[in-house]
Amino acid sequence: MxxxxxxxxxxxxxxxxxxxxxxxxxxxxxxxxxxxxxxxxxxxxxxxxxxxxxxxxxxxxxxxxxxxxxxxxxxxxxxxxxxxxxxxxxxxxxxxxxxxEPWTYKYEDLFTAPEGDDQPTARPVSLVTGEHMDVQxxxxxxxxxxxxxxxxxxxxxxxxxxxxxxxxxxxxxxxxxxxxxxxxxxxxxxxxxxxxxxxxxxxxxxxxxxxxxxxxxxxxxxxxxxxxxxxxxxxxxxxxxxxxxxxxxxxxxxxxPACMHQCVGRIRYLGVMLYDADKIHEVASTEKESDLVDAQLGIYLDPFDPEVIKAAKKNGIADSTIVAAQKSPVYKFVKEWKIALPLHPEFRTIPNLFYVPALMPGMATVQDGVYEESNPQFLWGGIDNNRMPVKYLSSLFSAGNTGKVVEVLKRLMAVRWHRRQVTVGDVKQDVVDKAMQEVSLGKETADAIFRLTSLATFDERFVIPPAHRxxxxxxxxxxxxxxxxxxxxxxxxxxxxx
Ligand code: SF4
Ligand code: SF4
Incomplete structure (x- = not known):
């Protein structure tokens, strides 16, 4: 290792x-x-x-x-x-x-244009050639x-x-x-x-x-x-x-990073992942594309495992970095909760940016005037009827493995139902329990997912390992x-x- x-x-x-x-x-x-x-x-x-x-x-x-x-x-x-x-x-x-072709506008024309009947305009100018251009x-x-x-x-x-x-x-x-x-x-x-x-x-x-x-x-x-x-x-x-x-x-x-610090939607999380470099070649060479997500997730190591900690220290990884890996929000989303997937794993570069796929209005489908999710028969109907087809999402996030995307969407839906039950109380408890059970999600974990998704502080979203100044x-x-x-x-x- x-x-x-x-x-x-x-x-x-x-x-x-x-x-x-x-x-x-x-x-x-x-x-x-x-x-x-x-x-x-x-x-x-x-x-x-x-x-x-x-x-x-x-x-x-x-x-x-x-x-x-x-x-x-x-x-x-x-x-x-x-x-x-x-x-x-x-x-x-x-x-x-x-x-x-990048461009700017000739703003000075607004001030220097000679007096006339027409309103002066600032025409687009190419930042490459300096010539006027039609923006295409x-x-x-x-x-x-x-x-x-x-x-x-x-x-x-x-x-x-x-x-x-x-x-x-x-x-x-x-x-x-x-x-x-x-x-x-x-x-x-x-x-x-x-x-x-x-x-x-x-x-x-x-x-x-x-x-x-x-x-x-x-x-x-x-x-x-x-x-x-x-x-x-x-x-x-x-x-x-x-x-x-x-x-x-x-x-x-x-x-x-500047993009993460400024993110208005607070969609971004950053943290350390420990991984086994011995496995890079094996993961990149995974036979079937549909196995690539699981293979990639297998390369990241449990930062609480004493064997991993020992091997990390032997490799010169600082104690503070190991602690940062234990607190990493990325580890939680990707490994613990399994709700984030890599973009186009079939490119086989083993990317380190993961996406929680968009669930979107999947929850809001209505059947005969009632929300489908309140009927146990339609437990996952929102996913089947999602306007953004699972096949499309799996082409982006799981090399065509639809099962992986469905798994993630189900977990996200189960969290939403649980939280709706807690805050509004209009979803039947047995439906919530059934959903949570099916995706092996406990209430504590669902609350933790909700918290990190919606209420997390700056320090919880960005766990940056200390560097020597x-x-x-x-x-x-x-x-x-x-x-x-x-x-x-x-x-x-x-x-x-x-
Ligand atoms: S909400 Fe989306 S577009 Fe806006 S800063 Fe964040 S990542 Fe960028
Ligand atoms: S530029 Fe970035 S995303 Fe592209 S292959 Fe290199 S590390 Fe990966």
Missing amino acids: DVRSQVSMVFHLDKCIGCHTCSIACKNVWTDRKGAEYMWWNNVETKPGTGYPTKWENQDIYKGGWEKNGNSVSLKGAGKLRGLKNIFHNPHLPVLDDYY AGPNWDDDLGGSIDYARQDVNFKDLSPAEQEVMFQLERMTFFYLPRICNHCLNPACVASCPSGALYKRGEDGVVLINQQVCRAWRMCVTACPYKKSYYNWHTGKSEKCILCYPRLESGQA EESIEMLESTADVKGSTGFGFREKPARGW
């Missing part, structure tokens, strides 16, 4: 209001620079939809992630041979139009199902739904959607790290944050192809690739020494000529 520690995240999708505050928080801190305007290390998409960059989930186009290769896995579209073959033209790289797309162009014909209907997650099932989703009175906020998953088997010919990408030993060394990056852009989540971006101004750094300078001083200060000083650096290694000027 090779115990390591990983800072991991949970996003609770039923709580996301799609306000994009997280995206703006990140942009203001990290990507408000030339060459980075089009980057959204944190973005929020509407599902169903094609997302950002458009159709990022379709690996027939982008060839990201890993594929099964005998008993092992190999990179789908990157790696030494494939990389060499595509050295002068990589057909799998997203181009600017797949993201969008943006990072959340299909927000709230805008332009569903062109976007939502092209969602790759419909692949397992029959045309009739898809049609039901697009009936006006049944249409529904949810938001999917995304950041880098700081994967345990990161395709971006494996693909880099220069060795510029690395996973930090102490917390598993995946970073790109700006001094070493040589602009091969293999990481952009290899990341199936398209969370590594190329800065056309500096000639270096960049990605989410999980606000590590903030983490090191005990603060939550002097080490973090040394690190800041060493990167600030680099001429032209922004302090954290990102350069403000192109690398050429330095």
Whole structure:
């Protein structure tokens, strides 16, 4: 057993209001620079939809992630041979139009326009060319199902739904959607790290944050192809690739990442997970895609187990990190309560960002004037009749294993019924008991889930392992020494000529 520690995240999708505050928080801190305007290390998409960059989930186009290769896995579209073959033209790289052409407005025209009969306007100007442009797309162009014909209907997650099932989703009175906020998953088997010919990408030993060394990056852009989540971006101004750094300078001083700190819906949780690095290859190479979720959950270790604690200490993991792992909200959601799932586990990167799937209006279906859930016959009717079909959710969160999603939705429903019984009292007790029994949920656990979901304090949502402040200060000083650096290694000027 090779115990390591990983800072991991949970996003609770039923709580996301799609306000994009997280995206703006990140942009203001990290990507408000030339060459980075089009980057959204944190973005929020509407599902169903094609997302950002458009159709990022379709690996027939982008060839990201890993594929099964005998008993092992190999990179789908990157790696030494494939990389060499595509050295002068990589057909799998997203181009600017797949993201969008960033723009601003010529605001000064509002003040400097000569006097006349017309109202002055501020025309859009490209941030790449400086020319006037017609805005054709943006990072959340299909927000709230805008332009569903062109976007939502092209969602790759419909692949397992029959045309009739898809049609039901697009009936006006049944249409529904949810938001999917995304950041880098700081994967345990990161395709971006494996693909880099220069060795510029690395996973930090102490917390598993995946970073790109700006001094070493040589602009091969293999990481952009290899990341199936398209969370590594190329800065056309500096000639270096960049990605989410999980606000590590903030983490090191005990603060939550900017996107998490600012989250209006309080949907985000962060905590340490201990895992067995000896199992990474085995988990990534799991034979059947439908077994990938269980295989991944098996890699995370019980932080209370004396054997795990002993092996962790032997590996140099600090006592304070082990205590943080024991208090981790992520461990509770993912391992103890089993209500959070990884996004697209079939990419086989073993992502460390988990999602509580959206239950949405599943509870509110009415049969002959009464809520279905009050009739024991229809115990899980809300799931069967959910406007967001389970097949769709399982394409996102369980590599098509519908059983996994149903299991999670049932637990979430059971918690809701229990709490409704406690607070309103209009659901029959025997229905609540039956539901709780079926998903092996005790009242205490249901209350704990309710509390962490709805009432948790800042310190309960973000359990950040203490770091040695002097080490973090040394690190800041060493990167600030680099001429032209922004302090954290990102350069403000192109690398050429330095
Ligand atoms: S999400 Fe992409 S960029 Fe982030 S660690 Fe995984 S493979 Fe790398
Ligand atoms: S800030 Fe929170 S609630 Fe708002 S879009 Fe981002 S994740 Fe959702």
